[in-house]
Amino acid sequence: MSTETITPSRSRTLRFLLILGGLTAFGPLSIDMYLPAFPTIAADFGTGPAQVQLSLTACVIGLAVxxxxxxxxxxxxxxxRPLLIGLxxxxxxxxxxxxxxxxxxxxxxxLVQGLGAAAGIVIARAVVRDLYSGVAVARFFSTLMLVTGLAPILAPVLGGQxxxxxxxxxxxxxxxxxxxLLLVVAVLALPETLPAAQRRPGSLGTTLRTFGQLLVHRGFIGYALAAGLAFAAMFAYISGSSFVLQDVYGLSPQTYSIVFGANxxxxxxxxxxxxxxVGRVSTTALLTTGLGMTVxxxxxxxxAAVLGLGLVxxxxxxxxxxxxxxxxxxxxTTLALAAYPQAAGTASALLGTAQFVVGGVAAPLVGLGGEHTAVPMAAVMAAFGVLGLAAYALLARGSAAALTEDGPSAPTVLAEAAAE
Incomplete structure (x- = not known):
């Protein structure tokens, strides 16, 4: 099936949005739903917070690999095919x-659960890149945040209940x-978006060469590190907030889930x-603003943690x-994938792996810092936020992968956008 055949009408766009949102939500669902249960799991198995957080790290490693x-x-x-097997x-x-x-x-x-969930996450991003180019990619990813954002809102609330x-x-x-449910929906309602004529040879050598090209692309690495390090700051919050807000500040699992959902x-x-x-303000300016907010x-x-200012x-x-x-x-994500539409799956894989590998490092750092104060979690979050902004400023600013109003500056993508 060609991409022209399935170029979305409004109804199909909504259908793709819901399906791809559900697939992308695998990560937040798998990570967040059991967060309110961390203290209970630790007590049930007779272990400490670090051992329970290791199960979170294992899932993240699975998501990365x-x-x-x-x-x-x-x-x-x-x-x-890879999507259905992963599900x-x-x-x-x-x-x-x-x-x-x-x-x-x-x-x-x-770990195995994360390996399976990874297929939904990486392939959902690749499908978006199959169907859209230019600022339309950024707009779709932003709209996707509405669907995928419901997962971290609902997951801990549902877990707490x-x-x-x-x-x-x-x-x-x-x-x-x-x-x-997602497996059944994918079988029945998600078509193939990569025609056979556009597929790449599946040899190990081809894959390694593509990874090599991505790893020496300064812009790609800058955007991937910026996203990964910022994600690690949030992941430190995900892994540590259950203990900090419940054990240090005394919130119940239900109240914690409400706070988590509000964030x-x-x-x-x-x-x-x-x-x-997007389209009115440059994508790089928006990214800079977001990273500044993270810092x-x-x-x-x-x-606030060092001064003991409490929940307020x-x-x-x-x-x-x-x-x-x-x-x-x-x-x-948009800027990192811009220059490699012909290898969207591989680029998406490396981008997602960078996020989850760095995020996985953050979880045990929070646990090793102690469980009776918010300072370790806050210190890890602040450090990764600063590192993310630094990686972007040093590697990605001014990169040739930056988007214009019409699309990526990479010639291959401009040609593709013109053809569409």
């Missing part, structure tokens, strides 16, 4: 997590059900504002930092 596998495969085999793996692993007898077993199964009705194991049963709502709102500004939020959070001092900078992702992620 899985993208390296699924992205190049989707460039050579098409989008559907099936996710469903099986999620169900087995519900019956894990130990923290070590849970950690191993979370499930904890009232069942144990943490019931959370993984719910994830299994969500995975089965995610800020991400959605800023993502929608970003979508309205300001992280620094203010650290100051902690919550506003947390909201600012999490909200900034609504402006950082769509623009960094």
């Amino acid at each position: 899985g993208q390296l596998l699924a992205g190049p495969l989707s460039d050579s085999l098409g989008r559907r 099936a793996v996710y469903c099986v692993a999620s169900l087995l997590c519900a019956f894990a007898p130990s923290a070590l077993t849970l950690t191993g199964l979370r 499930l904890m009232r009705l069942t144990s943490w194991r019931g959370v993984f049963v719910a994830l299994t059900a969500i995975g089965v 995610a709502l800020g991400l959605v709102v800023l993502g929608q504002l970003n979508g309205r500004l 300001v939020g992280g620094v203010l959070l650290l100051v 001092g902690i919550l506003p900078p947390l909201f600012l930092l999490v909200s900034s992702m609504g402006m950082v992620m769509p623009n960094a």
Whole structure:
């Protein structure tokens, strides 16, 4: 099926938005839904916070490695087959997590769960790049934030409510059900978006050469590091906030889930504002603004934690930092993928891997810093925010991959946009 055949009408655009949003939400769902259960899991297995956070890190590693596998495969085999296999793996692993007898077993199964979920995340980005070019990509990614942003809002709330009705194991049963639903929808409603004529040879050598080209592309690396380091700042919040807000500041699992959801709502709102500004304000300016917000939020959070300002001092900078992702992620993703439309799956894989690898490093750093103060979490968040802005300023600003009103400056993409 050619991309012209499925170029979206309004109804198909909405359908793609919902499906791709659901696939992209795999990461937040798998990460966030069981966050309110962290203290309970630790008590159930007789372990400390660091061991429970290791299961989170394992899932993130799976999400990173899985993208390296699924992205190049989707460039050579098409989008559907790798996607459906990944969804099936996710469903099986999620169900087995519900019956894990130990923290070590849970950690191993979370690794497999992440491997399966990665296919949905990386292929969803590649499908967007198959169908759109220029600022339309940034607009679609910003709109996608409305759908995917619901996942971190609803996931901890749903997890907190499930904890009232069942144990943490019931959370993984719910994830299994969500995975089965997305698998059925993908089988029935998501067409192939990469025609056979546009697929790349699937040899290991071709894949490694493409990775090599991406790794020496200064702009791509700058945007990937900026996104990955900013994501790590938010991931430090994701992995540490459950212990900090519940154990240090005394919030219940239900109240914590509400706070977490409110922060995610800020991400959605800023993502929608970003979508309205794309085309009127340069994509690089929007990205710079988002990264600046990340730094300001992280620094203010650290100051509040060190001075012991309590929830009144902690919550506003947390909201600012999490909200900034609504402006950082769509623009960094668009700019990173701009120069490589012919290898969107592979580029998307490397971009996503950078985010989850760096994010995975953040989780144990927060846990090792102690569980009775907010300072370790705040310090890690501030540090990664500053590093993200520095990587962007040193490597990506002025890159040839920057977007103009008409699209990426890379000649191959301009030619593609003209042809469309």
